[in-house]
Amino acid sequence: MFARLRQPWTDRQATWRLGAVACLVLLLITLMVVFVTIRAWPTLRANGWVSWLGPGGSVDDQLGEMIKTGQDPPDAAYHLRAWPLIYGTLVTTGVAVVVGLVFSVFSAIFIVEFAPARVRAVVVPAVRLLAAVPSVIYGLIGILVLAPFVGNHLISPERKASVQNVVQLDGTGVLVAVVVLTVMIVPIMIAIIVDALRAIPNAWTEGAAALGANRWEAIWTVSVRAARPAIVAAAVLACARALGEAVALSMVSGSRGFSPNPVDGITYIFEPLRPLAASMVENIDAMNAPAVKSSIYAFALLLLLSSLALSIGGYIAKLPMRRQGLRV
Numbered sequence: 001m002f003a004r005l006r007q008p009w010t011d012r013q014a015t016w017r018l019g020a021v022a023c024l025v026l027l028l029i030t031l032m033v034v035f036v037t038i039r040a041w042p043t044l045r046a047n048g049w050v051s052w053l054g055p056g057g058s059v060d061d062q063l064g065e066m067i068k069t070g071q072d073p074p075d076a077a078y079h080l081r082a083w084p085l086i087y088g089t090l091v092t093t094g095v096a097v098v099v100g101l102v103f104s105v106f107s108a109i110f111i112v113e114f115a116p117a118r119v120r121a122v123v124v125p126a127v128r129l130l131a132a133v134p135s136v137i138y139g140l141i142g143i144l145v146l147a148p149f150v151g152n153h154l155i156s157p158e159r160k161a162s163v164q165n166v167v168q169l170d171g172t173g174v175l176v177a178v179v180v181l182t183v184m185i186v187p188i189m190i191a192i193i194v195d196a197l198r199a200i201p202n203a204w205t206e207g208a209a210a211l212g213a214n215r216w217e218a219i220w221t222v223s224v225r226a227a228r229p230a231i232v233a234a235a236v237l238a239c240a241r242a243l244g245e246a247v248a249l250s251m252v253s254g255s256r257g258f259s260p261n262p263v264d265g266i267t268y269i270f271e272p273l274r275p276l277a278a279s280m281v282e283n284i285d286a287m288n289a290p291a292v293k294s295s296i297y298a299f300a301l302l303l304l305l306s307s308l309a310l311s312i313g314g315y316i317a318k319l320p321m322r323r324q325g326l327r328v
Helices: 002-006 013-047 049-053 059-067 083-114 117-131 137-156 157-162 174-198 202-210 215-226 228-244 247-252 262-271 276-280 288-321
Strands: none
Touching: 002 262, 013 049, 013 288, 059 083, 059 137, 059 288, 083 215, 083 228, 083 276, 117 157, 117 174, 117 276, 137 174, 137 247, 157 247, 157 262, 174 228, 174 247, 202 215, 215 228, 228 276, 228 288
């Protein structure tokens, strides 16, 4: 029997067995989505998708009222307007991914094309190590170092007093959340883009140089252009991690269901918020209340659908690049 197991697979056997594994993964994902949807259905049925996604009232107060409901709550007990949490997710994730992507592209170009061999031998392992650091470590640094610095040195007493009747500015908020999240996702993007740039044949850039392009022009117009599918993949992967980040953002975002208003000017970046994933973690102790439990599953469903949309969007974005023969 063991001798039979050691025999190499034929092409047909490999196709069927690997295909079965892929189908099993797809089945598990489908079952997970179905399970979460069933558990979230009471909230979605009571509110409706459009209303549930919109603004209206304090989401913190609404979750607090759900805790007081019984084990068989009426539809009115599921009342929730999740827009402040969705807005917090969009702000932190969107800004962090855009800033991180720019930084990652230029960092990867430096590592691959300009860094001396000794520097590269240190930087590349360091980047991979940073990508593996637990998120709670970043959150701890954010709450113990960044937030006190922002609260004591960047937010003036006059600014705190100007909004104290609406929200308290203590250093945690948009700025610290975006900084921490950016630092978390940048190593992932750098590692992926570095591998993609290394896969570009040297003959491509050498050909561009032979045609009169300087080194930077050859890198930007040939290497970076050819690596665009990998850059898109890095952005999608980083965005998916940012969407699901809970612990670190719960520590540094201010943890309040509040929608910072850009009209407030510079005060906007100091105002607190709370993303969806952080809301799930912070309300996990109230899962005994059916209304809260269903709402948490609704948050999870929204994050799952967002990840699916990201994957589809990334695939669509890479199609024109592949048609141009720039596959990496």
